[in-house]
Amino acid sequence: MEQIDNKSLDFILCIEKLLSSISTVRKCLLSLTDIEQNSSIQSEESIKKLKAIKDTIISLTPAVETVGQLGPTSTLVKHLSNEYICLCNDYKKHYSLIMANTAIFTEYKQLIEDLSKWLSSTNANIQEVSQSVDKQQILLNVKVWIIQE
Numbered sequence: 001m002e003q004i005d006n007k008s009l010d011f012i013l014c015i016e017k018l019l020s021s022i023s024t025v026r027k028c029l030l031s032l033t034d035i036e037q038n039s040s041i042q043s044e045e046s047i048k049k050l051k052a053i054k055d056t057i058i059s060l061t062p063a064v065e066t067v068g069q070l071g072p073t074s075t076l077v078k079h080l081s082n083e084y085i086c087l088c089n090d091y092k093k094h095y096s097l098i099m100a101n102t103a104i105f106t107e108y109k110q111l112i113e114d115l116s117k118w119l120s121s122t123n124a125n126i127q128e129v130s131q132s133v134d135k136q137q138i139l140l141n142v143k144v145w146i147i148q149e
Helices: 002-038 043-070 075-099 103-148
Strands: none
Touching: 002 043, 002 075, 043 075
């Protein structure tokens, strides 16, 4: 009986440590976003910090999944799973916000806009040529029809 209680206590302590880690990572993520919004921090530095946060989240994944398999009905395990999912969602949201302010994203966005304009122009030119070819084909068909009669 004592062995089962020790395992349960160890399990709870493990979950609490995981929750603490998730909370710490979330605070780092929020502070990075606050710094990014309130100053002109270097984009490369922000990207490196985001990568470190992502790596930390990835390293937590196996532990969270294992705990979920060991006690899927436990309220504490459900809380851990929810916190982990929230952390992942926060990361995605903050990643988008931070990356939108980088020079790389601005260049990428401009390239997409330029490509879109070029494609629209090319499409209009193709339609114009197609209509011209269709008109010429119709005229040719009419001439052939007139000649045959």
